[in-house]
Amino acid sequence: MTFRPALALVAHDAKKDDMVAFARAHVDRLAGFDLYATGTTGARVSEACPRLPVTRLKSGPLGGDQQIGAMIAEGRLDGLVFFVDPLSPMPHDVDVKALTRLALVYDIPMALNRCTADMMIGSPRLGAAPRS
Structure with missing residues (x-):
């Protein structure tokens, strides 16, 4: 069986266009990953990049962030791209903090903005070895 690394994609409302642009720019690289995304983010990426x-998963505020967190804790994700909108009030700010904490605890790469995500996805180390 071939190892396919897993990557989660999450974006706040004001950053969904940025996530779509990121996916379009890296469609060839992302095609080598098992991709997981919260509800609307996943729909937007799928629509823009059908291949x-x-x-x-569920929408972030309805439990999708917790589903991603559980996947991190279970060792099922190799990276997290979470485009956070720092200028809008975040009613689910605790979810952002929880995902950040889990990514740190379980030592997975996490990008919170496009520049970092571009560098992360270009790294040959991202998903290079099977999860333990």
């Missing part, structure tokens, strides 16, 4: 199979 990318994205497993859609």
Whole structure:
């Protein structure tokens, strides 16, 4: 069986266009990942990049952030791209903090903006070895 690294994609409302642009720019690289995304983010990426199979979870505020967190804790994700909108009030700010904490605890790469995500996805180390 071939190892396919897993990557989660999450974006706040004001950053969904940025996530779509990121996916379009890296469609060839992302095609080598098992992709998971919260509800609307996953729908937008799937619509813009139909060749990318994205497993859609619940919307972030309805539990999708917790689903991603559980996947991190279970060792099922190799990276997290979470485009956070720092200029809008965040009613689910605790979810952002929880995902950040889990990514740190379980030592997975996490990008919170486009520049960092571009560098992360270009790294040959991202998903280079099977999860333990």
